[in-house]
Amino acid sequence: AQKVTQAQTEISVVEKEDVTLDCVYETRDTTYYLFWYKQPPSGELVFLIRRNSFDEQNEISGRYSWNFQKSTSSFNFTITASQVVDSAVYFCALSEDRSGNTPLVFGKGTRLSVIA
Amino acid sequence: NAGVTQTPKFQVLKTGQSMTLQCAQDMNHEYMSWYRQDPGMGLRLIHYSVGAGITDQGEVPNGYNVSRSTTEDFPLRLLSAAPSQTSVYFCATLPYQRGYGYTFGSGTRLTVV
Numbered sequence: 590a591q592k593v594t595q596a597q598t599e600i601s602v603v604e605k606e607d608v609t610l611d612c613v614y615e616t617r618d619t620t621y622y623l624f625w626y627k628q629p630p631s632g633e634l635v636f637l638i639r640r641n642s643f644d645e646q647n648e649i650s651g652r653y654s655w656n657f658q659k660s661t662s663s664f665n666f667t668i669t670a671s672q673v674v675d676s677a678v679y680f681c682a683l684s685e686d687r688s689g690n691t692p693l694v695f696g697k698g699t700r701l702s703v704i705a
Numbered sequence: 706n707a708g709v710t711q712t713p714k715f716q717v718l719k720t721g722q723s724m725t726l727q728c729a730q731d732m733n734h735e736y737m738s739w740y741r742q743d744p745g746m747g748l749r750l751i752h753y754s755v756g757a758g759i760t761d762q763g764e765v766p767n768g769y770n771v772s773r774s775t776t777e778d779f780p781l782r783l784l785s786a787a788p789s790q791t792s793v794y795f796c797a798t799l800p801y802q803r804g805y806g807y808t809f810g811s812g813t814r815l816t817v818v
Contacts, residue, residue: 598745624806634795636806680747692738692763693797693807697747 591616593683595696602671603704610666610699612681618642623657623664624682624693634680640664671703708732711796711810718786718817726781726813728796734808736799737779741765741792742812748795754779786817 592615602608614623625637638648640657648655652669668675681696712727728737738753740763750763754773768790770782783790796810 626809632793633811634797634809636808639806682748692750692753694750695740695748697745 591618591621591683591685591694593681593694593696595679595681595699597699598697599700599702601702601704604673605670607667607669608671608701608703610668610679610681610701612664612666612696614662614664614681614683616662616683616685618685620685622684624684625655625664625666626680626682626695627677628680628698629677637666668701671701673703673705676701676703709796709798709808709810711794711813713813714811715814716816718783718815720786720788720817722786723782723784724786726783726794726796726815728779728781728810729777730779730796730798730808731777732798732800732808733776734798734800735776737773738763738797738799739769739771739779739781740795740797741790742795743792751781751794783815786815788817791815791817 594613596611621642623640627635627637638655645657654667656665678698678700680698682693684693710729735756739751740748742748749765751765751769752763752771754760757773757776760771760773773779794813797807799807
């Protein structure tokens with residue numbers, strides 16, 4: 590069965606610090622997708638990134654970067670030079686590729702607080 | 706395009722009452738699903754559908770019913786509300802082409818007293 594673990598429940602950093610959010614996943618499939626979502630205090634879920642299991646290239650988007658390592662089943666998310674607007678709950682999620690039935694399984698989330 | 710529309714945004718029910726949470730999408734996405742979000746639990750899958758006429762159970766289906774008569778709509782029914790169903794409910798959709806991100810509705814906050 591698929592599982593996503595976000596061991597960090599809450600993280601607090603001072604503005605401009607770098608912060609890494611950890612995500613470890615379990616799956617028996619060789620084809621799968623990994624996601625990160627942001628949930629700001631307003632409550633909506635904002636899609637950040639999708640990564641498929643065949644693409645282990647790290648990705649950078651502005652201050653955001655993602656490190657995908659199949660060898661350790663991890664898909665970590667780093668925010669560089671954090672800002673107060675980054676304060677949110679961040680979810681890592683996994684979708685296995687099975688004939689079109691692709692339920693998304695979420696981790697429990699990491700609450701990030703960035704203090705000015 | 707409106708994307709994914711959930712109604713109502715807020716609802717208070719009494720124990721034992723029934724109600725339907727609506728989810729409508731205008732993106733012609735085949736896959737639709739319902740999640741509930743509880744503090745410290747993340748989002749848990751209730752039911753999902755890979756197309757009209759097809760539904761399946763997720764991790765926490767008890768107390769909920771769904772149907773999918775059209776591509777656009779995927780209502781979630783609570784037959785007899787219980788306080789344990791107090792939660793925030795999200796509808797999510799996905800096109801059949803893999804590799805796209807799920808689109809989430811804005812959520813329905815339900816309180817059962």
